[in-house]
Amino acid sequence: MTTTIIIVAVMVSLSVAYIIFMNARRKKLLGDYNADNQYHRAAELLPSIMSDRLDQIRHQMNGNAVDAITECAHITNIGQQAASAAITAAKTVAWAAVGVKAKYRTADHASYLVLSGDDLHYILFQEGELSDHQVFDRYELSTAKLDRTSASDKVTRMGSAMGRKTQKLTLDKEGKKMEILFYDRITRLPGGPLSPFSGDVFKTMVDFEIMGKYFKERLGNKYHQLQAS
Numbered sequence: 001m002t003t004t005i006i007i008v009a010v011m012v013s014l015s016v017a018y019i020i021f022m023n024a025r026r027k028k029l030l031g032d033y034n035a036d037n038q039y040h041r042a043a044e045l046l047p048s049i050m051s052d053r054l055d056q057i058r059h060q061m062n063g064n065a066v067d068a069i070t071e072c073a074h075i076t077n078i079g080q081q082a083a084s085a086a087i088t089a090a091k092t093v094a095w096a097a098v099g100v101k102a103k104y105r106t107a108d109h110a111s112y113l114v115l116s117g118d119d120l121h122y123i124l125f126q127e128g129e130l131s132d133h134q135v136f137d138r139y140e141l142s143t144a145k146l147d148r149t150s151a152s153d154k155v156t157r158m159g160s161a162m163g164r165k166t167q168k169l170t171l172d173k174e175g176k177k178m179e180i181l182f183y184d185r186i187t188r189l190p191g192g193p194l195s196p197f198s199g200d201v202f203k204t205m206v207d208f209e210i211m212g213k214y215f216k217e218r219l220g221n222k223y224h225q226l227q228a229s
Helices: 002-032 035-051 055-060 078-097 138-142 151-156 201-222
Strands: 068-072 109-116 119-126 129-136 145-147 166-173 176-183
Touching: 035 055, 035 068, 035 201, 055 119, 055 129, 068 201, 109 201, 119 138, 129 166, 138 166
Parallel strands: none
Antiparallel strands: 068 109, 068 176, 109 119, 119 129, 145 166, 166 176
């Protein structure tokens, strides 16, 4: 019994020490290395990020230049969300009728906007695999605009209410109105969320925030009506 208590006490002490160490490290990193005082490095930082942490996206560009990148919500609409919710509810009820507790989880999406020359690429990964890749050309972007995000946008678009500043890009694609919510930073990799146990997670978070700021600047410089606040 005494040995067990000692082991538990040691484990708790080590856990507390680790938390204190990580918090101290985080404060130092965020103090010495933050998006504002490191923003001047954005242009030189972009190639290294694309060839390392976002290499899957670079491969999908098929040799096209990557001028800027940020994360966005995957393209969807309220009807699709409602239909999905209804199907899940129906399945849950059906399984419950035979005494089985059904569990469903949302597919792990990661989607991005990539500015390449005059074009804007929308790239979606689902469960780490490419699911969609669309390209918006100069004509489509020259008539695009930024709109305010609504409460329904934040509810029906995956990840849009996660403490990030959100902009809504509205454009016309082959006669069809499309809306894309994009963020002021990248928070996840194509294969899933950033690991909190990664040794450089704090630096990566800052680098990805720089990328979000850089994307808004480059997009606004290319298409003046799309200058984000």
